[in-house]
Amino acid sequence: MKGVVVGGVSSGVGKTVATLATIRALDEAGYAVQPAKAGPDFIDPSHHEAIAGRPSRTLDLWLEGSEGMARNYARGEGDICVVEGVMGLYDGDGSSTAMVAEALDLPVVLVVDAKAGMESVAATAYGFREYAETIGREVDVAGVIAQRAHGGRHEQGIRDALPDDLDYFGRIPPSSDLEIPDRHLGLEMGAEAALPHEALSAAADHLDTERLVDVAREPPQVDPEPAGARTDATVAVASDAAFCFRYPATIGRLHERSTVQTFSPVAGDPVPECDGVYLPGGYPELHAEALASADTLTELGERAGEGLPVFGECGGLMAMSQSLSTTEGERYAMAGILPADVEMCDRYQALNHVDLEATSETLTARAGESIRGHEFHYSKASVDADARFAFETVRGDGIDGDHDGLLEHESLGTYAHVHAASGAFDRFVDRLR
Structure with missing residues (x-):
């Protein structure tokens, strides 16, 4: 083409x-x-x-x-x-x-x-x-x-x-x-x-x-990537106006390797029966009242506490936190999975390509592996003193300037967005199976 x-x-x-x-x-x-x-x-x-x-x-x-x-x-x-x-x-x-x-x-x-x-x-x-x-x-x-x-x-x-x-x-x-x-x-x-x-x-x-x-010209040809092994895992993907930052390649990879079920936390959908949940980024701050009023995040928090793996990126991390405060001063309860409180700011807090090094085994990387992504957010997260991080930031700001990826139960929330080509979502599916 x-x-x-x-x-x-x-x-x-x-x-x-x-x-x-x-x-x-x-x-x-x-x-x-x-x-x-x-x-x-x-x-x-x-x-x-x-x-x-x-x-x-x-x-x-x-x-x-x-x-x-x-x-x-x-x-x-x-x-x-x-x-x-x-x-x-x-x-x-x-x-x-x-x-x-x-x-x-x-x-x-x-x-x-x-x-x-x-x-x-x-x-x-x-x-x-x-x-x-x-x-x-x-x-x-x-x-x-x-x-x-x-x-x-x-x-x-x-x-x-x-x-x-x-x-x-x-x-x-x-x-x-x-x-x-x-x-x-x-x-x-x-x-x-x-x-x-x-x-x-x-x-x-x-x-x-x-x-x-x-x-217009045709790019040089490359060998296609070998298809990943199909698994019997089911991944629930949040998909609505609050969780709308998804790469087509990521959703395509999840469909190739697992069964995908979508649900809307804004609409109050129940969390589907699944082996893991993916919360993409988006605009939870614009829908904070609806998210706090619905039962979806409460259910998600309960199931995460029982061991259901939940992976959230940026807006997903915000929804996984204990609370989300808007620039108007309103504070809303979120899923309570991660030991953090998130606050929206008037100017952006990070905008960069990032390079993360895993310090421990996590949903998207093995210990010692590096993973690349990007960050762009107007919020900041205040984390509890005993919070555990999954990554050191080789490049980028992450959550506290030196780390990204909050860990709790079997779940992970990051400010970084990653692409399917990074291997992160293959790792995620493999962990679920």
């Missing part, structure tokens, strides 16, 4: 809108589009899925390694893959957009804010292309999409200024209908605030789909 990377000159330049318009344009031209996201994000992919109609693949060198990332790309389905970048093209030392594009040998379409420029758009694109050589990277900046560009003289001025070897792939016209609401972790989810299809179609009319298809 051929692909192209939609990179930006910076965060906030409009990569997501440009990516969604590109997906829409290719779809309307008759191409089956596989969306993907460079970096560990969960939110932008939800918007991709709302427009493309299929889950967006996660492409991150730090989380997956080069072969794991290439395999995850190859699992996609469609005629062409559109990869949205992360931050600015070269930003990030763990897995920048440029690093992803280079590893997969995909061309980059650079999104440049053209609101107040014409020749400067060309100069910016030229500089981004030439910068790759100065840092020793092979990054093919193929051309630009001009964000917030008008037609007529404005568009023609950008076209005329571009060097012959930088393509003009079109423009995204200014439109208030192409603005996605945001909150503390980023944009609102695609299921809540998907852009109107009519507005995206109007923007798509200004993109040159055939030129995009022409420059």
Whole structure:
């Protein structure tokens, strides 16, 4: 499957809108589009899925390694893959957009804010292309999409200024209908605030789909990963507006190796009969009252105390704690599995790729093993003096700056999100069986 990377000159330049318009344009031209996201994000992919109609693949060198990332790309389905970048093209030392594009040998379409420029758009694109050589990277900046560009003289001025070897792939016209609401972790989810299809179609009319298809390339082939042994384990996965940060590859791996049952703690669903529970991240702070009022977390706490393994990531850790306090000062009882009280803060407490070293046997790693993930959260956890940790943080902040992974009974809660390519979920399933 051929692909192209939609990179930006910076965060906030409009990569997501440009990516969604590109997906829409290719779809309307008759191409089956596989969306993907460079970096560990969960939110932008939800918007991709709302427009493309299929889950967006996660492409991150730090989380997956080069072969794991290439395999995850190859699992996609469609005629062409559109990869949205992360931050600015070269930003990030763990897995920048440029690093992803280079590893997969995909061309980059650079999104440049053209609101107040014409020749400067060309100069910016030229500089981004030439910068790759100065840092020793092979990054093919193929051309630009001009964000917030008008037609007529404005568009023609950008076209005329571009060097012959930088393509003009079109423009995204200014439109208030192409603005996605945001909150503390980023944009609102695609299921809540998907852009109107009519507005995206109007923007798509200004993109040159055939030129995009022409420059797209096929990544180098890699050998498929051997399938893991099927087990008789059943994993219950929380799935609702509070627990919505799940990688498609993770859910796919759990389905390959176990029976998966989903349930909604927000709706008060009973915990399914299972051998273990996975609580993904998400927004428990936005649904704290419903979680505290329902019986699900109470039941989960009781069953964890009886030995049911529960694995929670970030929002999952918050739900496993003794209490969750919001920025408005409201305090809600949670499952009470972990010896910690969590408090929401006005600014983020951690944002990083992380490297964790297991200090003891746990659900996702053996003692001495290292596991990579990422963290992004606005909460902080105050832990009891006798709390036990599963990991030392080689890179990242974790729970207390030096450790991550609270252990209690047979359960584990971390601030880190990990990908299936790390082997963590294979280890989880193997422990359950």
